[in-house]
Amino acid sequence: MTAMTDTHIRIDPKWWSWEGAHGGHVAALALTAVRDRFAGGAHPVRMLTTHYLAPVDESPLHFSGTAPATGRRTATCVFTGHQNGEPVLLGSALFGAGRPGPSHDGHPAPQVPGPQDCVPLELPEELSPFARQLAIRPATDDLPLAGGDKAELTAWIRFLDGRALDAPTAVTLTDVLPPALYARWRTPCPVPTAELTVHLTDALDDGTHEGWALVRIRTEHAGNGWAVDDSAVWSADGRLLALARQSRVVRAQPAAGSVNS
Structure with a gap:
């Protein structure tokens, strides 16, 4: 497989959590990096898996990986995120084209009041910046x-x-x-x-x-x-x-x- 050109970003401190950057935000950044480098918008993303090896800090976060393994309608990309030469996360993303098929909704949205009828909540800043x-x-x-x-x-x-x-x-x-x-x-x-x-x-x-x-x-x-x-x-x-x-x-x-x- 062809190696992906290394790209790097810095996490905005606004997205800090317990010990470092918020995990969901880091995963989203990884998806964006992989999608922009490989998929080019050709296929929607279907799955993203991220393994967190260490907290992500303020150092530059580098994403690298391999060119996608492709099938007729899918592409799977494997990536690594590292800081200061050490891996801090690794994962994979699956992209796939749409096609006609059956529909099923096993997770309907719960019946709850709308946002206009719910009271705002502020999480403690020291726990969830x-x-x-x-x-x-x-x-x-x-x-x-x-x-x-x-x-x-x-x-x-x-x-x-x-x-x-x-x-x-x-x-x-x-x-x-x-x-x-x-x-x-x-x-x-x-x-x-x-x-x-x-x-x-x-x-x-x-x-x-x-x-x-x-x-x-x-x-x-x-x-x-x-x-x-x-x-x-x-x-x-x-x-x-x-x-x-x-x-x-x-x-x-x-x-x-x-x-x-």
Whole structure:
């Protein structure tokens, strides 16, 4: 395979999270780099997997990889992100052309009040600096650090810079809500993402969407220091844009400076 020309960026500090850059934002940047270098818009992205090897800091982030392995309708690209000569993430992206086929919606948007009827939420800046780039309005009674009965959060989310809902934006949105375990906890603990896989739907084949997105995240299982979170992103008109699953590390110690709610 032909090597991809190395490209590099610096993460905007506005997108900082616990120990470094926000994982969903980093994954979205990787998708953009790979898509622009390889796919050229010929095929929509269908899947993105990102493995996080180390926190991404303020150093230049270099993306490199291989030219896509292509089939009749698909192309798969493998990429690596590295800083200061060390790998910090690796992953793959699958691109594929559309074709006639059956339709099925196994993840209808939940019936919740619209964003205009939901109260804004501001996440603690010391825990989630990146959240200052978002308008977040919980759509159910489940709130972070409220000690609830279930590990699930659902909220309307909009980017304050007015960006459209495209594939990279949808990738970011799958990871912007707190870990779903926060709905059951009262004290925050670090729960960094070790791996994130996002599947994008054909709703994005028709172009971008505007305005609010409805995002839901829930913990499917947690134990022995690990958790599995599933998330879904819908457009304001109820079209499913993305489904994601991520493996998280649940650390025992509370976040520095945290207090009980």
